[in-house]
Amino acid sequence: xxxxxxxxxxxxxxxxxxxxxxxxxxxxxxxxxxxxxxxxxxxxxxxxxxxxxxxxxxxxxxxxxxxxxxxxxxxxxxxxxxxxxxxxxxxxxxxxxxxxxxxxxxxxxxxxxxxxxxxxxxxxxxxxxxxxxxxxxxxxxxxxxxxxxxxxxxxxxxxxxxxxxxxxxxxxxxxxxxxxxxxxxxxxxxxxxxxxxxxxxxxxxxxxxxxxxxxxxxxxxxxxxxxxxxxxxxxxxxxxxxxxxxxxxxxxxxxxxxxxxxxxxxxxxxxxxxxxxxxxxxxxxxxxxxxxxxxxxxxxxxxxxxxxxxxxxxxxxxxxxxxxxxxxxxxxxxxxxxxxxxxxxxxxxxxxxxxxxxxxxxxxxxxxxxxxxxxxxxxxxxxxxxxxxxxxxxxxxxxxxxxxxxxxxxxxxxx
RNA sequence: GUGGACGUAGCUCAAUUGGUAGAGCCCCGGCUUGUGAUGCCGGUGGUUGUGGGUUCAAGUCCCAUCGUCCACCCCA
Numbered sequence: 001x002x003x004x005x006x007x008x009x010x011x012x013x014x015x016x017x018x019x020x021x022x023x024x025x026x027x028x029x030x031x032x033x034x035x036x037x038x039x040x041x042x043x044x045x046x047x048x049x050x051x052x053x054x055x056x057x058x059x060x061x062x063x064x065x066x067x068x069x070x071x072x073x074x075x076x077x078x079x080x081x082x083x084x085x086x087x088x089x090x091x092x093x094x095x096x097x098x099x100x101x102x103x104x105x106x107x108x109x110x111x112x113x114x115x116x117x118x119x120x121x122x123x124x125x126x127x128x129x130x131x132x133x134x135x136x137x138x139x140x141x142x143x144x145x146x147x148x149x150x151x152x153x154x155x156x157x158x159x160x161x162x163x164x165x166x167x168x169x170x171x172x173x174x175x176x177x178x179x180x181x182x183x184x185x186x187x188x189x190x191x192x193x194x195x196x197x198x199x200x201x202x203x204x205x206x207x208x209x210x211x212x213x214x215x216x217x218x219x220x221x222x223x224x225x226x227x228x229x230x231x232x233x234x235x236x237x238x239x240x241x242x243x244x245x246x247x248x249x250x251x252x253x254x255x256x257x258x259x260x261x262x263x264x265x266x267x268x269x270x271x272x273x274x275x276x277x278x279x280x281x282x283x284x285x286x287x288x289x290x291x292x293x294x295x296x297x298x299x300x301x302x303x304x305x306x307x308x309x310x311x312x313x314x315x316x317x318x319x320x321x322x323x324x325x326x327x328x329x330x331x332x333x334x335x336x337x338x339x340x341x342x343x344x345x346x347x348x349x350x351x352x353x354x355x356x357x358x359x360x361x362x363x364x365x366x367x368x369x370x371x372x373x374x375x376x377x378x379x380x381x382x383x384x385x386x387x388x389x390x391x392x393x394x395x396x397x398x399x400x401x402x403x404x405x406x407x408x409x410x411x412x413x414x415x
Numbered sequence: 416g417u418g419g420a421c422g423u424a425g426c427u428c429a430a431u432u433g434g435u436a437g438a439g440c441c442c443c444g445g446c447u448u449g450u451g452a453u454g455c456c457g458g459u460g461g462u463u464g465u466g467g468g469u470u471c472a473a474g475u476c477c478c479a480u481c482g483u484c485c486a487c488c489c490c491a
Contacts, residue, residue, distance in 0.1 A: 009482070061489050065416075083491085111491080116416075118485060127491055194488065210487085259490055269491095280491060307491030330449050364451035372451095379449055393451065 010115070010123030021312040022126070025155060026108060029128050032151045036143065038104040038130060043087045045110060049077040055086035055290055057261030059201060066113040080112035083260070084129040085287065085303055086294075092133055093296045103133040108308070120278030126308035130284075133291065136300035138235050141266045141286060142242025144302055148282055149248045151306075152270060157314045160281055163253035164243075164268045165225065166236040167204075170289065172229035173264070177203060179222050190217050207255040223254035235265055258283075262290040266302065275310055282306035324350040324410050325390075326367035329357045330379035338378040341388060341403060345376070348407040367393065373413055376406065 007013060014022065030040070049069045056063050062082045069079035081087055084107055097103055108128045115121060130147075132140060145162065152160060168176060184191070184199045184206055191199075191214050195206045206214070207221055228236065243250050250268075258267050267285035275281070284304025291299035325345055329338035335357050345352045353370055355363035367375045377389040377398070390406060391398040392413065401409065 006482080066489080113490080115489070116487095117483085118487095121490070125491070129491090197488095205489095277486065278490075283491065305491055310491060328450080359448060360450055361448090362451095366451085368451040375451080377450070381449090389449090391450075396451090398450085 008123065010117035010121075012122060012124075018312065021315055022308055024315070025128070025308055025311050028154045029106065029108065029151060032147060032154055033106050033130065035150075036104065036147050038106050038132075038147075041088065041091065041105045041107050042109070043081075043084065043091055043107055045081055046078050047081050047087050047090070049079040051086050051090055051294075052079065052082060055089065055262055055294060056083065060260060062113060062260070066115055068112050068114055082113045083111055084109075084127055084305060085131060085260075085262070085290070088129070088131045088303075089133075089290055089294055089296075089301070092131075093291065093294060097133070098291070098297050098299060102135050104130075104135070105132070106130045118278070119276040120307070120310050120313065122309060127305045128308060128311075129303060129305040131301060131303035133301045134299055135302060136288075138238030138242055138266075140300075141235075141239045141302055142246060142248070144284075144304065145239075145243060145250075145268060146246040146248050148270065148304055148306075149246075152282065155311065155315060157272075157281070157311065159274055159314070160270045160272045162248065162250040162268060162270050163256050164239065164250050164266065165253055165256045166228050166232055167258065167264055167267050167285070168224050168228045168232050169264045172227060172232055173224070176222065176224055176227040179227070180204065183222055187217050202257070202259075204255075204257045205259075208257055225252065225254045232265055239266055258285055262287040262293070264288055268304070270306075272314065274314060278310065280307075281310050281314065322351055323353050323367075323370045323372040324414075325352045325374045325376050325406065326363070326370060326372040327352060327354045327376045327378065328360065328363040328367065329355070330360055330377065332357070333380055334378045334383050337383045338376075341376060341378060344403050345406055348404075350407055350410055374406070374410065 049067065052063050052067065058064065067079045067082050069077065072078055088105060088107065092098070092103060092105075106129060109126060110124050111127050112124050114123055117123060130144065132144060145164075149162065167173065180203050181199060184195075184203055188196055188199060191206065192209065192211045195209050195211070195214050198206045198209075204224065207218060207223070209215065209218075225236070240250075240252075256267055256269055263285045265286040265288070268283065269280050270282040271279040272281055273279060282304055284302070286300070286302045288298075288300045291297070291301060327338050327342045327345070329335045338354065338357070342352045342354045353372070355366045357363070364375065372393060375391045375393060377391060379389075382389055382400075385400075387400050387402055388406065389398055389400050390409060394413075
């Protein structure tokens with residue numbers, strides 16, 4: 001088959017319209033996170049496969065069927081990271097930071113999962129993640145959620161709501177799980193096929209089934225929040241009062257779950273109905289046991305990840321306005337001067353394109369097409385007087401001015 | 416991995432019960448060479464995703480394959 005050369009399924013190019021949004025998201029993230037003294041880390045995209053098997057969970061879909069994993073030329077089992085938390089914990093341990101006090105990290109970069117693509121779901125996608133190590137207590141959770149809310153606010157993303165839940169801990173979850181599984185087994189016949197699978201694999205996920213006939217069977221199902229131990233209860237109520245104090249609006253959704261094994265206690269999701277079936281924009285929770293299970297000392301941790309492409313879909317297309325001035329040279333005699341003018345204008349920090357000379361009409365069309373704010377018209381008259389004829393393309397006004405004045409005239413229009 | 420919809424020009428889409436592949440936009444050139452959005456004239460551009468099959472004849476029907484979209488699963 002004569003195959004067209006194209007990108008891999010579900011792996012898309014970042015063209016200028018997308019990248020300008022991504023950059024805005026990144027800029028806002030850096031700015032907001034900095035106010036919480038969160039530092040950027042840059043972690044490997046390739047990791048040992050074992051890392052995710054041990055942290056995310058061997059039975060999860062992500063590890064069991066969605067990882068791009070392979071053996072390299074040296075026989076090592078490596079993979080493209082499907083998520084960021086495991087690598088962050090690995091790096092935290094490898095750098096020997098377990099006695100260095102709290103670490104507050106963020107990262108952004110591509111993740112890979114071999115899923116069937118659909119709206120808001122890609123095989124290579126970008127996440128902005130935040131991980132706080134050795135930050136314990138509900139105040140940490142509340143502050144992280146306050147930061148996340150501030151991040152979304154700053155991006156102008158409004159149509160999201162925050163849902164929180166408690167997943168319990170090693171002390172109380174096993175007992176709850178047993179009562180839940182017993183409850184589910186009792187009515188397994190009236191639950192859908194996928195829910196029957198979930199009873200063993202991830203029983204809490206059954207409560208979150210989208211199938212209405214399942215939901216009808218589960219109205220009185222036992223929920224984790226009613227079965228948490230005293231410590232978890234204290235933590236959860238501390239989180240709620242912290243959110244109240246911060247003015248972060250939330251609702252308790254006793255049925256949200258984390259898909260990854262390492263979470264405990266706090267789970268949260270910022271969700272929207274604007275993204276089809278992919279409602280989760282930013283999600284995370286506490287994972288106090290993970291550092292220890294990867295070989296470190298018992299260390300509390302809390303984090304979240306946000307999908308960059310999903311965030312971008314919630315943002316308006318910003319009209320590109322890249323070009324400040326297009327330099328038009330009328331006649332070959334003006335060409336050298338026009339190049340010098342373009343260069344001098346650029347030295348003042350503004351975006352300048354040279355229209356290339358030739359017919360005036362053609363050059364103006366070029367300026368118009370580039371979305372330029374101004375045209376600097378340079379012909380024999382301007383060359384002789386050492387000035388520019390500056391035309392505002394929006395108003396049609398044209399005035400003669402010195403090269404040094406252009407930047408300030410531009411500033412007036414831009415504001 | 417499962418299910419559904421869809422692949423025609425760079426883009427958005429037409430094409431009767433199978434009967435010569437078109438339009439708009441974009442692009443390029445021109446409308447006497449110091450002034451651009453909307454004008455007029457002309458032009459480039461397609462092995463109809465790909466590969467088979469049925470037929471005198473396939474964009475149209477059948478099969479396969481690749482891809483896109485949507486949903487399930489799962490998740491950011």
